[in-house]
Amino acid sequence: xxxxxxxxVNHLNKTFKIKHKAAGFLGSVKSLFKPNITEIxxxxxxxxxxxxxxxxxxxxxxxxxxxxxxxxxxGILFPxxxxxxxxxxxxxxxxxxxxxxxxxxxxxxxxxxxxxxAIDTFNLFSKIYELDEREYKSRLNYLVKIFxxxxxxxxxxRRLSLGQRMKCEIVASLxxxxxxxxxxxxxxxLDIIAKQKIRELIRELNKKExxxxxxxxxxxxxxxxxxxxxxxxxxxxxxxxxxxxxxxKEYLKSKIISVKFENPFKSFSLSGVKIxxxxxxxxxxxxxxxxxxxxxxxxxxxxxxxxxxxNISGTPIEEVITKIYQQK
Amino acid sequence: xxxxxxxxxxxxxxxFAYFGEFFFHAIxxxxxxxxxxxxxxxxxxxxxLIEGFTLSMMIWYLLMAESIVTSSPGFVKExxxxxxxxxxxxKLNKPYNxxxxxxxxxxxxxxxxxxxxxxxxxxxxxxxxxGFDFKIYSLFFLVLILFLAMTLDFFISMSIALLSFWLExxxxxxxxxxxxxxxxxxxxxxxxxxxxxxxxxxGVLPFSFIAYSPAKLxxxxxxVDFFNVFAIQISYIIIFGCITWIIYKRGVRRLNVNGG
Amino acid sequence: xxxxxxxxxSIKKTAKFMLEYFKINLQSIMEYxxxxxxxxxxxxxxxxxxxxxxxxxxxxxxSINNWVFTDIMAMFVxxxxxxxxxxxxxxxxxxxxxxxxxxxxDFYLALPKEELSxxxxxxxxxxxxxxxLFGIILAIIFVPFAKLPLxxxxxxxxxxxxxxxxxxxxxxxxxxxxxxxxxxxxxMGILTLASYPFSVFSGFTRIFLLTLIPAxxxxxxxxxxxxxxxxxxxxxxxxxAGIVLxxxxxxxxxxxxxxxxxxxxxxxx
Numbered sequence: 001x002x003x004x005x006x007x008x009v010n011h012l013n014k015t016f017k018i019k020h021k022a023a024g025f026l027g028s029v030k031s032l033f034k035p036n037i038t039e040i041x042x043x044x045x046x047x048x049x050x051x052x053x054x055x056x057x058x059x060x061x062x063x064x065x066x067x068x069x070x071x072x073x074x075g076i077l078f079p080x081x082x083x084x085x086x087x088x089x090x091x092x093x094x095x096x097x098x099x100x101x102x103x104x105x106x107x108x109x110x111x112x113x114x115x116x117x118a119i120d121t122f123n124l125f126s127k128i129y130e131l132d133e134r135e136y137k138s139r140l141n142y143l144v145k146i147f148x149x150x151x152x153x154x155x156x157x158r159r160l161s162l163g164q165r166m167k168c169e170i171v172a173s174l175x176x177x178x179x180x181x182x183x184x185x186x187x188x189x190l191d192i193i194a195k196q197k198i199r200e201l202i203r204e205l206n207k208k209e210x211x212x213x214x215x216x217x218x219x220x221x222x223x224x225x226x227x228x229x230x231x232x233x234x235x236x237x238x239x240x241x242x243x244x245x246x247x248x249k250e251y252l253k254s255k256i257i258s259v260k261f262e263n264p265f266k267s268f269s270l271s272g273v274k275i276x277x278x279x280x281x282x283x284x285x286x287x288x289x290x291x292x293x294x295x296x297x298x299x300x301x302x303x304x305x306x307x308x309x310x311n312i313s314g315t316p317i318e319e320v321i322t323k324i325y326q327q328k
Numbered sequence: 329x330x331x332x333x334x335x336x337x338x339x340x341x342x343x344f345a346y347f348g349e350f351f352f353h354a355i356x357x358x359x360x361x362x363x364x365x366x367x368x369x370x371x372x373x374x375x376x377l378i379e380g381f382t383l384s385m386m387i388w389y390l391l392m393a394e395s396i397v398t399s400s401p402g403f404v405k406e407x408x409x410x411x412x413x414x415x416x417x418x419k420l421n422k423p424y425n426x427x428x429x430x431x432x433x434x435x436x437x438x439x440x441x442x443x444x445x446x447x448x449x450x451x452x453x454x455x456x457x458x459g460f461d462f463k464i465y466s467l468f469f470l471v472l473i474l475f476l477a478m479t480l481d482f483f484i485s486m487s488i489a490l491l492s493f494w495l496e497x498x499x500x501x502x503x504x505x506x507x508x509x510x511x512x513x514x515x516x517x518x519x520x521x522x523x524x525x526x527x528x529x530x531g532v533l534p535f536s537f538i539a540y541s542p543a544k545l546x547x548x549x550x551x552v553d554f555f556n557v558f559a560i561q562i563s564y565i566i567i568f569g570c571i572t573w574i575i576y577k578r579g580v581r582r583l584n585v586n587g588g
Numbered sequence: 589x590x591x592x593x594x595x596x597x598s599i600k601k602t603a604k605f606m607l608e609y610f611k612i613n614l615q616s617i618m619e620y621x622x623x624x625x626x627x628x629x630x631x632x633x634x635x636x637x638x639x640x641x642x643x644x645x646x647x648x649x650x651s652i653n654n655w656v657f658t659d660i661m662a663m664f665v666x667x668x669x670x671x672x673x674x675x676x677x678x679x680x681x682x683x684x685x686x687x688x689x690x691x692x693x694d695f696y697l698a699l700p701k702e703e704l705s706x707x708x709x710x711x712x713x714x715x716x717x718x719x720x721l722f723g724i725i726l727a728i729i730f731v732p733f734a735k736l737p738l739x740x741x742x743x744x745x746x747x748x749x750x751x752x753x754x755x756x757x758x759x760x761x762x763x764x765x766x767x768x769x770x771x772x773x774x775x776m777g778i779l780t781l782a783s784y785p786f787s788v789f790s791g792f793t794r795i796f797l798l799t800l801i802p803a804x805x806x807x808x809x810x811x812x813x814x815x816x817x818x819x820x821x822x823x824x825x826x827x828x829a830g831i832v833l834x835x836x837x838x839x840x841x842x843x844x845x846x847x848x849x850x851x852x853x854x855x856x857x
C-alpha cells in the first residue's frame with residue numbers, strides 16, 4: 001500500500017511587513033503617525049511533501065524561515081500565498097481540528113507544569129484533548145511502560161533530571177495519539193546516555209505507530225541517528241532536500257588527515273592542502289578532493305617526512321551543513 | 329570638551345527615558361490626588377475650615393505627604409540581597425560607610441522622585457482647586473524639616489532592611505511600615521481627623537514625623553510647631569540612627585561568627 | 589436531537605476542562621503553601637487597614653454626599669468579592685498583554701481549546717483568595733441577609749465588567765506591540781477609582797466613570813442598587829456588562845487574526 005502524503009506544502013510564501021519604531025515613548029507615538037515599514041520575505045516559494053511515517057530533519061540557521069514555516073504548518077500563522085495540507089487539513093483554517101492530530105515538544109519551552117507531578121499535566125491534557133477516560137488510561141499505561149517513567153509520575157517535575165523531564169514531555173505530546181510529532185531540540189542539554197535513550201525511544205515509536213516526525217535540531221547527532229531525510233532551509237528557501245547520506249557525498253569534497261611525525265614537522269605548502277593545526281610532532285590537514293586525491297597527498301607526505309601514525313576522517317556533517325548555510 | 333558633552337547628553341536622554349517611565353508610575357499619585365480632591369470637596373461642601381484646614385490646604389497637605397512617602401526609593405530589596413549572598417562582607421571594612429553609602433545613593437534618587445512627584449501633582453492641584461496662602465519665609469525651614477523627615481525614614485527603613493541578617497526576608501516588615509505611614513503617619517489624612525485618643529498616640533510615634541509634620545508645616549507654618557517638630561525629629565533620628573548602627577554591628581558580627 | 593446532545597456534551601466537556609484546571613490550580617496552592625498563605629493574608633490585612641481608615645474617616649464625617657459608613661462597607665464588599673472572584677477563576681486576567689508580547693500565545697493556539705478562556709483559567713492569583721475571603725466576611729457583617737441574593741448577582745455582573753475591561757486592555761498588545769504598562773496602569777487605576785465613594789464624583793467625571801473607565805458600574809451603581817433598588821439602573825448595568833464583554837471578545841478575536849498574519853510591530857531601530 002502506498003504511503004500517503006501527510007504533509008503537503010506547495011509554493012509557500014510568507015512576507016512580513018515590519019514596522020520599525022524608535023525605542024521609547026516618543027518613538028511609539030511617532031510610529032503611530034508616520035510608520036516606517038519594510039517588507040521581509042521570510043519564506044520564499046517552498047515546496048515539499050512528507051509521507052506518513054517519515055522522520056525528517058528540518059533545519060536551517062536562525063532567521064532562515066524555519067520557525068515561520070513551522071508556525072504556518074501548525075496554523076498559528078497564515079501565509080501570503082501557497083497551499084498547505086497537514087493530515088488533510090488546511091492548518092490556519094482548521095487549526096482546532098488539526099491540533100488533535102499534532103503533538104509537539106519544544107526543548108526550550110516545556111509544557112509540563114513545573115511544580116506539579118507529571119501525572120497531573122497528563123490528566124490535564126487528557127481533558128484538553130477530550131480523551132475518552134478508558135482509552136486515555138490504557139494509552140498512558142502503554143506510554144509509561146515504553147518510556148519507563150512509572151516511578152517518575154508522582155514526583156514534581158522540577159525535581160526531575162533533564163532527561164527524565166524530556167521523557168515526560170514526549171509522553172505528554174503523545175497522549176492524544178497524534179499523527180504528526182514536531183520535535184524541536186528534544187535532546188538539548190542532555191548527557192550522551194540520555195540522548196541515546198531518547199533517540200531510541202523516538203525510533204521505536206516511529207516504527208510501532210508510524211508517527212510522522214518533523215525534527216528541528218541543531219544537534220547533528222540527532223539528525224544522523226534519527227533521520228533518513230533532511231530538508232535544509234536558508235534565506236527562506238529550501239537549499240537541500242534529500243537523504244542524509246547523500247548529503248555527505250554531495251558536499252563531501254574534503255577530508256581531514258592527521259599525522260604524527262617522527263621528526264619535527266616542517267611546514268610546507270601544497271595546492272589543495274590546508275594546514276589546520278601544527279605542533280612539533282603533529283599536524284592535521286584539510287585536503288580539497290577536487291584538487292588533490294588522498295593517494296597523492298599520502299604519497300607526498302611520506303616522501304617529505306617520516307610518519308609514525310596517520311588518521312583519515314571525513315568532514316563531520318556539521319561542517320557540511322555549515323558550508324551549506326554559508327552559501328549565497 | 330566633546331567628551332563631557334557626550335556624557336551630559338547621555339544623562340539628559342537617560343532622564344527622558346526615566347521621565348517616561350516615571351510618568352506611568354506617577355499616574356497613581358495623580359489619581360489619588362484627583363479622588364481626594366473630589367472627596368474633600370464633598371466633605372467641605374460650603375464649610376470654610378475643618379480643624380483649621382481650608383479645602384485647598386487639605387489637598388496641598390495630601391500632595392506634600394504623598395510626595396514624601398512615595399519618593400522613597402526601594403533599597404530594602406538591595407540590602408536584603410547584599411546580606412543574603414554575603415556581598416556585604418566585602419563592604420565591611422568601613423562599617424559606617426556602608427550605611428552612609430546607601431544613604432547617599434538613595435537620597436539622590438529620593439530628591440529626584442520627590443521633586444518630580446511634587447511638581448506634577450502641584451500642576452494638577454493648581455488646575456483643580458488653585459493655590460493656598462504659602463508663607464515664603466517658611467521655605468528654608470520647610471526644606472530642613474523635609475530633609476530630616478527623609479533621613480528619619482531612611483534610618484527606620486534601613487533598620488528593617490538590616491534585619492535580614494536574621495530574617496530571611498524583611499519585605500513583610502517593610503510592608504507593615506508602609507501601611508503605618510499611610511494611616512497613623514498621616515499620609516492620607518492629617519491627624520486632626522483621627523479621634524483624639526488615636527491622634528495623641530500617632531502624634532508621639534515616629535511615623536507622623538515623616539509625613540504629617542512636614543506636610544502640616546507646609547500648609548500651616550508656625551515657628552512654635554517648627555521647633556517642636558525639629559526637636560523631635562532630631563531625637564528620633566538619633567534613636568533610629570543608633571538602632572541601625574547596633575543592628576548593623578550585631579549583624580556583621582553574626583556574619584563573621586557564621587563564616588558568612 | 590443529535591445537535592442538542594452535542595451541545596450538552598460540549599458543555600459537559602467544557603465543565604470538565606475547567607474543573608480539571610481548577611484542580612491543578614488548587615494543587616499548585618498546596619505546592620506553594622507558604623507563598624499562598626503569605627499573599628492571601630497580606631491582601632486580607634491590607635483590606636482590614638482600609639476598613640480602619642474608612643472607619644476613622646466616617647467617624648469624623650458621617651455622611652459624604654449621602655454615602656454613609658455602611659455604604660462604603662458595601663462598596664468594599666463588592667470590590668473585594670468581584671476582584672477576588674475574577675482572580676480565583678480567571679487568574680491570568682492581568683497577564684494577557686504579557687502573554688501576547690512574549691509569544692506564549694502560541695502555546696495556547698496550538699491546543700484544541702478556545703484560547704482566551706484557556707489563557708484566563710490557566711492561572712490562579714493567590715492574593716485573590718485573601719480578597720474573596722475578606723469580602724465574604726465583610727458581607728456577613730454589613731450586608732443585611734435579605735439583600736445577599738442581590739449582592740451575589742451584583743458581584744457577578746461586576747466581575748464580568750472587570751474581566752471585560754482587563755481583556756480589552758490586554759488585547760491592545762495585539763495592536764501596540766506591548767500594552768503591558770498600559771494594562772497594569774489601567775487595571776490599577778480602575779481598582780483605585782472603584783475603591784472610593786462614587787457619590788463624590790459629579791458631572792463629566794461621573795460620565796467618564798460610567799463609560800471609559802467603568803469604575804462607576806463596578807462599585808458605584810451596585811452600592812446605590814443595594815441602598816435602593818432601581819430596575820432602570822439594574823438593567824443598565826446588565827446591559828453595560830454584556831456590551832463590555834462583547835466588545836472585549838471582538839477585540840481579542842480580531843487581535844488574534846492580526847497576530848496570525850504576523851504583522852505586528854516588532855522591530856526597533
